[in-house]
Amino acid sequence: MITLQALTKRFGTFTAVSGIDLNVGKGEVLGFLGPNGAGKSTTMKMIAGYLTPSSGRVSICGHDVETDTIAAQTALGYLPEGAPAYGDMTPRQFLGFIAQARGFSGAEVKNRITAASAKTELDPVLDQPIDTLSKGFKRRVGLAQTILHDPPVLVMDEPTDGLDPNQKHSVRNLIRTMAAEKAIIISTHLLEEVDAVCTRAVIIDRGRIVADGTPANLIARSRHHNAVTLSLPLAQLAAAKATLEQQPYVASVEEGPRYDGAGLMTVFPRGHELIIESVSTLAQQQKWDVKELYAEAGRLDDVFRALTTHDTQRVRERTGVAA
């Protein structure tokens, strides 16, 4: 329902987004990841029709955003970065304006406001000026605005930014409940969010897609994928490490922190193989006093860091300022 074709945006000589191709269908919740300045917001602004692409095209439900803007924007619920709203209005007035701007009138305006504010738990503050609301409520006013017209496509730039863990939880629940019927793109810095709500994760860096898969897929690329961590008494640690390093299925062994006379050790498998059974059997044979033993699914931040670049480095490369 959302199609991006060779989408590119240049600002002067700087290319913010460079030839992105993407298709997001109904039922998908796509997590858009990337370091600050990677081009996430620029891409979302182009999808929403706020920025015109330098080249390439975006279509929403078959409507080209550039040539059929109004139809595309009608099918879209868009939460801009920072969830901007008119601070002098109350949420009720603000949502009323959004409803009218989206072509609703009469009782329908009221119904839409009631439904959207119930979903985003805004009811208690509906009649307070938005400027006086807490960050969490302000964000939810933005969310209510986004889902007010029950659009088939949602694009949200950092929907849970600034929310406390309880609020994050309810927003994620809200996204999950809407997921089946819609195509959703959310951008986020929070890797745990991808795990919690997304069916698909796309990592971009310097305006390019560097990874695209299910969260489980991406996690499997982590060096920690299927790595086994075990804790042993300090006396056995060195010998055990030597023995483990001899095993054909082990790529490397790293020592972790020590505490209470025991030390942690992480065993990295060759080629992401599942090695927990082999390690466990070996430990029994060798009669190690294993206190803990567990395998890891992997860490998304490993993958994130391996695939993306640091902003300082990016700016240096762009401006030619040496370290």
Next chain:
Amino acid sequence: MKPVMAVFKREFAAYFATPLAYVFIVIFLLAMGAFTFYVGHFYDNGVANLSVFFGYHPWLYLFLVPAIGMRLWAEERRLGTMELLLTLPLPIWATVLGKFLAAWAFTGVALFFTFPIWITVNYLGSPDNGAIFASYVGSLLMAGGYLAISAALSASTNNQVIAFVVSVVVCFLFTVAGAPLVLDFFQLWAPVVLVNTISGFSFLTHFQAISSGVIDLRDLVYFGSLIALFLAINVVLVDMKKTG
């Protein structure tokens, strides 16, 4: 017209949601009164008409209307609500028109509250009420002209101070083009056609024509097309911002 109305309603209500509207109206009325009575010596003239009162309108609008216009777009841009507004399914022209009409209606409200002076002059003598009515119409049209210019310039920057200063300068040029000072200077050497063209671009010339009590189609067309031109420029400027 529905999208225009939605924007209009929000914008118009926004003036009264903050002290802005009240401060503006009070200052507008105080300034009108001060100029009419103290600078223009309304009572001493002993003439029952409002030409003194209306004579100051162009010069007051020169500063007060850009103060209204400067925030129209610059503030949206600064607060980030521009992104929200332009991603709603509203045609840009409708947003531009809705904002302009709301601001214009607001200046209309301020102008309306000068009605006590109309009552005063009727109490003191028997003025030509037709001419006064025409002057009000002319004044409102002129305010619309100043406003369209200010709104367009507001769309070109996200700094309200710049928007204000540039608007005042451009509005000033449109005003003085018809002032005797400028016209006398050109009359010394320029052909009549040029002098007439310059004066024809001036708010003063057209406003004075209407104030004389005759609402001429040419003057209406002048203000109408000036407003339309600057609204079109406004649409282009807003649209241009989308290319980054």
